[in-house]
Amino acid sequence: MAALTIRPISSKRDRKAFIDLPFRLYRDDPNWVPPLKGEALGLITPEKNGWYSHAKAQLFLAERSGSVVGRISAHFDTLALEMPATRGFGPGAGQWGLMEAEDEGIFRELLARAEQWLRENGSTRALGPISQSVWEEPGLLTEGYDHPPTVMMGHAKREYRGWIEAAGYRPVKELLTYDLDITKDFPPIVQRIxxxxxKNARIVIRQVDKSRFDEEAAIILGILNDAWRDNWGFVPLTEPEIRDVGVKLKPIVFNDLIRIAELDGRPVAFMITLPDLNEPLAGLNGSLLPFGWAKLLLWLRRPKVRTVRVPLMGVVKELQASRLASQLAFMLIEYIRRASVANYGASRAEIGWILDDNQGMRSIADTIGCSINKRYQIYEREL
Incomplete structure (x- = not known):
């Protein structure tokens, strides 16, 4: 067998090869959704991804006989290094992600090279897979291979779990997504809440105004940073990231699917819901040419989907231990549920990811009749 070569990427051509590999490895997997190649390239191009303003990464390709047979990213986030270790990252924490490989031997070589790079850059432990920011696609899919991921969620081969655990990595945090039939009314107790x-004049649940995108985004970000600040793995979004995420998400932002709860006129909670962009993307094979752009543009004008995804919601910290927090959450979910069914034809929602120790959100999900449909695992190993 020809020798395996692991090398750092160094050119636009290398980045293209890095992005192209999954299209070959998953071509027979009906539940893999090909990303738009331009979007995928943007995530690994420092000039196009604000995450690189506070992070450093090195991408590696594995090649044999001139063909790409694997890939991985090694990276660290300077903001994550400043966190307390009890919140997931902290001093010495490096990460790896974007891992794909034809077989376990290739994976082990790639992982060893990523770990070497992390050690050379001061890391004393490695967490993965995290691809690449915790706000992108953290965790390895370990349950839920039988249906496609929703927008901005990952997919993986079943065998990867065994490879990672055989390499000495232990589970450190599980991320859950929940499935909900939104055609059904919530239980009577939730309806009463x-x-x-x-009837409470102090509470207002309002739609966002997309024409004031930056102002509304600032309100949501303020609540998010307060509500999530003690969560495992939380790294505040920076201005460059907010700008880039805004450009990416603005086309699939719809006023009636994003709501802000106000208490006595002050924003205290929010919920973001997105129509599942993966549904129209599934048939485009990663390209908008020759006619994919027209199909996607038509869909964006009046999207109809089976599924909507709730990637983020939060209630300000001061209210989180109160009954009001649950009430606001139920109201936000119900108002968006109605809009999703009536205006977008949706029949199901995917809520998450949710940390496995977030008992408040897991209790809300259980109360409205959700069931876990996917599990994503983050692993850790000392270097």
Missing amino acids: IQSGE
């Missing part, structure tokens, strides 16, 4: 909130 919502109706009580609607």
Whole structure:
């Protein structure tokens, strides 16, 4: 067998090869959704991804006989290094991700090279897979291979779990997504809580105004940073990241699917819901040419989907231990549920990811009749 070569990427051609590999490895997997290649390239191009303003990464390709047979990213986030270790990252924490390989031997060589790079850059432990920011696609899919991921969620081969665990990595944090049939009314007790909130003159649940995108985004970001600041793995979004995420998400932002809860006129909670962009992307094979752009543009004008995804919601820290927090959450979910069914034809929602120790959100999900449909695992090993 020809020798395996692991080398750092160094050119636009290398980045293209890095992006192209999954299209070959997953071509027979009906549940893999090909990303738009331009978007995928943007995530690994420092000039196009604000995450690189506070992070450093090195991408590696594995090649045999001139063909790409594997890939991996080694990286660290300077903001994550400043976190307390009890919140997931902290001093010495490096990460790896974007891992794909034809076989376990290739994976082990790639992982060893990524770990070497991390050690050379001061890391004393490695967490993965995290691809690449915790706000992108953290965790390895370990349950839920039988249906496609929703927008901005990952997919993986079943065998990867065994490879990672055989390499000495131990599970450190599990991320869960929940499935919800949104054509059904919520249980009577939840309906009563919502109706009580609607009678409370102090509470207003409003739609966002996309024409004031930057202002509304700032409000949501303020609540997010307060609500999530003690969560495992939380790294505040920076201005460059907010700018780039805004450009990426603005086309699939719809006023009635994003709501802000106000208490006495002050924003205290929010919920973001996105129509599942993966549904129209599934048939484009990563390219908008020759006619994919027209199909996607038509879809964006009036999207109809089976699924909507709730990637983020939060209630300010001061209210999180109160009954009001649950009431606001139920109201936000119910109002967006109605809009999703009536205006977008949706029949199901995917909520998450949710940290496995986030008992508040898991309790809300259980109460409204959700069931876990996917699990993503983050692993850790001392270097």
